[in-house]
Amino acid sequence: MSNTIPLVEIDTAAKVLKLLGDKTRLAMMAMLSEDECCVCEFVELFEMSQSSVSQHVRKLRDVGLVEEKRKGQWIFYRVNPNHETYPLIEDLLQHVPSQKDKLKDLERRGLRVACCD
Numbered sequence: 277m278s279n280t281i282p283l284v285e286i287d288t289a290a291k292v293l294k295l296l297g298d299k300t301r302l303a304m305m306a307m308l309s310e311d312e313c314c315v316c317e318f319v320e321l322f323e324m325s326q327s328s329v330s331q332h333v334r335k336l337r338d339v340g341l342v343e344e345k346r347k348g349q350w351i352f353y354r355v356n357p358n359h360e361t362y363p364l365i366e367d368l369l370q371h372v373p374s375q376k377d378k379l380k381d382l383e384r385r386g387l388r389v390a391c392c393d
Contacts, residue, residue, distance in 0.1 A: 284361050292361045295339065296368065300324075301332050305355065305365065307375040308342060312354040320387050321378055341365065 284292075296302045300322060307313055307321070318329040333353055336342045343356045356362065382388045 281363055282360070284364055288361060289364060291339065292341065292364065295335060295341070296365070298332070301336060302372065303375060304332060304336065305341065306369050306372055307379060308353055308355045309366070309369050310374065310376045311379055312345065312352040313379070314350050314352050316350075317379075317382060317388065321382060 296305060303322075304313075304318060307318075315326060315329050315333060318324070318333070319326050322329060333342065337344060337353070340356055340359050341361070342353045344351045344353050346352075355365070359365075379388065
């Protein structure tokens with residue numbers, strides 16, 4: 277069994293790593309690797325305006341790192357496992373703390389799905 281990791285062009289890797297060099301976007305990717313989220317949940321978690329959160333998500337979406345899925349009027353985001361840099365991102369996220377507790381806390385406070393039903 278070969279454990280060959282696909283290579284990523286330097287320009288592509290640099291672009292992705294630059295995007296994830298932002299603390300908020302890195303935390304978003306860590307959360308999205310745990311579960312899908314909508315912008316309203318990120319607004320609560322990061323205590324940021326909806327427009328600021330949307331800009332961060334848009335940057336991740338525009339390069340294809342996250343996918344969106346519509347559920348009624350809500351749009352949920354998740355990590356795109358088919359992106360060419362996914363193995364790199366997956367490895368990177370193993371080196372940062374899990375964000376699962378933040379998502380669980382949001383759920384405990386009734387804010388995880390309240391605005392997204």
